[in-house]
Amino acid sequence: MSRTALVTGGVSGLGRATAERLRADGITVLTLDRSPDADLTVDVTDAGAVASAVESCGPVDILINSAGVIGPNKPLWEISDTEWATTFAVNVTGIFHLCRAVVPGMRERGWGRIVNFASIAGKDGNPQLSAYSASKAAVIALTKSLGKELASSGVLVNAIAPAVINTPMNAATAPEVLARLAGLIPMGRIGEPEEVAELVAWLASEKCSFSTGAVYDISGGRATY
Structure with missing residues (x-):
């Protein structure tokens, strides 16, 4: 059966690698x-634009929420209200907008796969990246809740929690x-987008049939729980 996937942040980095892998x-x-x-x-923070875009796509069977920002690289007490709000608007509220737009159709058809990009930072918390870490923890909680609801x-609905991956987004990190962060990875290297895309492809497939509300680490051994 032919499936249609919508990949946010699909032009570069993990989103691009995922889009290419799904096309394969x-x-x-x-x-x-x-x-x-x-x-x-479309800007994922714009609820109206997201809803209109999803409506224009026709049935969406697979949603990959890859769009994200690193946010400020500084101690928490130096973060501005705008920096904090922007990080959450993209990393959390954007996922909310996309899920809210596609879930009714998936429920009506009785099939769907949603993969949310969290981060190992959402579990461990990275110093100098408190806004990013907190937003990715929120993605994990959102995934668990929505997975149970559906x-x-x-x-x-599942999430992945990568460690540092070789993407353009990380070029903005100090x-x-x-x-x-790379030094925390026991394998001694950062990951490649194609490695992450393989995990996403399985989670987006019919082969994934008895997992929902879960978080899959892909961290080169960094994960501790």
Whole structure:
């Protein structure tokens, strides 16, 4: 059966790698991004624009919520209200907007897969990245709640928690912060987007059939729980 996937943040980094991997499985992929290179140029923080874009797609079977920002690289007490709010608007509220838009159709059809991009920071908390860490913890909680709400509907909702991955987004992270985070990985290297995309592809497939509301670490051994 032909499936359609909507990948937010799908123009670069983990979103792009995921879109390419899903296409390799024969899935029709639409990218949603602020970039003009996306199939749908939309800011995930704009609820109305998200709703209109999803409506224009037709049935969405798979939703990959990859759009995200690192946010401020500074101690919590130096973070401005705007920096904090912006980080949550993209990383958490954006996922809320997309899930709210696609879930009714998935429930009606009795099948769907949602994969939310969290982070190992949402479990461990990274110093100098408190807004990012807190937002990714919220993604984990959202995933667990929505997974339970939809558990008997045929719609599965899971999250992934990567450690540091070689993406353009991490280019915005202060070098000393990035080096410290990479040093926490027992494998001694950062991950590649293609490695993450393999996990996402399984979670988005029919082969994933008895997992929902779960968080899958892909961290080179960094995860402690």
